[in-house]
Amino acid sequence: MLVKSDAKKEKEIIDQLIENDPELMRQHELFKAEMAFKQELINARKMNSLTQKDISKLSGLSQQAVSRMENGTGGTIETIIRYLSSMGYSLSIKKNS
Numbered sequence: 001m002l003v004k005s006d007a008k009k010e011k012e013i014i015d016q017l018i019e020n021d022p023e024l025m026r027q028h029e030l031f032k033a034e035m036a037f038k039q040e041l042i043n044a045r046k047m048n049s050l051t052q053k054d055i056s057k058l059s060g061l062s063q064q065a066v067s068r069m070e071n072g073t074g075g076t077i078e079t080i081i082r083y084l085s086s087m088g089y090s091l092s093i094k095k096n097s
Helices: 009-018 022-049 052-060 063-070 077-085
Strands: none
Touching: 009 022, 022 052, 022 063, 022 077, 052 063, 052 077, 063 077
16 A cells, blocks of 8 residues: 655654654764765766766666765775766865854
């Protein structure tokens, strides 16, 4: 049976679950940061009018590796750097304020 998603209710449930569990909260924050980063990769690719296949050719990564990285199921630092470099981007580290 399919049920329509209710984002507000789902957020409330997640907030209740992580409220009193510091480890679960940390894992949730890491997950959100990873998903935001992956979305930035996709946005950069699309802003440059590139397909996953284009990134594959430019970076030397397989199209499957590019897809896995964008879908959040893969990506080492090396593959992320190759992906970014193929579009003229670099990876940097900054301290949270």
